[in-house]
Amino acid sequence: MALMITDECINCDVCEPECPNLAISLGVEFYEIDPERCTECVGHFDEPQCVQVCPVSCIPVNPQRVEDKESLWAKYRRLQAATAASSSAG
Numbered sequence: 001m002a003l004m005i006t007d008e009c010i011n012c013d014v015c016e017p018e019c020p021n022l023a024i025s026l027g028v029e030f031y032e033i034d035p036e037r038c039t040e041c042v043g044h045f046d047e048p049q050c051v052q053v054c055p056v057s058c059i060p061v062n063p064q065r066v067e068d069k070e071s072l073w074a075k076y077r078r079l080q081a082a083t084a085a086s087s088s089a090g
């Protein structure tokens with residue numbers, strides 16, 4: 001599953017630099033997670049890094065984006081391939 005940020009977010013900016021997939025950005029009112037880029041940190045860390053650092057625990061799983069571990073690994077590999085392609089196209 002991708003994770004999501006709820007309106008309890010206090011825009012503290014702490015999670016954004018922790019995301020290995022660059023999935024977190026400031027939205028209109030508070031921070032958002034791009035579900036196309038969030039792998040729950042699969043491929044990078046054992047635990048979701050944003051959840052570890054969030055001081056108000058406002059990052060639950062996104063019920064609209066139910067994905068099993070296999071799908072998260074596939075997403076991770078897609079992101080890695082896209083990154084490699086864009087850096088070699090340079």
Ligand code: SF4
Nearest residue numbers: 019038040041048050
């Ligand atoms: S769980 Fe990991 S990949 Fe997903 S938004 Fe949080 S830090 Fe980024």
Ligand code: SF4
Nearest residue numbers: 009010012013015054
């Ligand atoms: S760490 Fe939590 S409160 Fe801070 S910006 Fe991220 S989601 Fe919002």
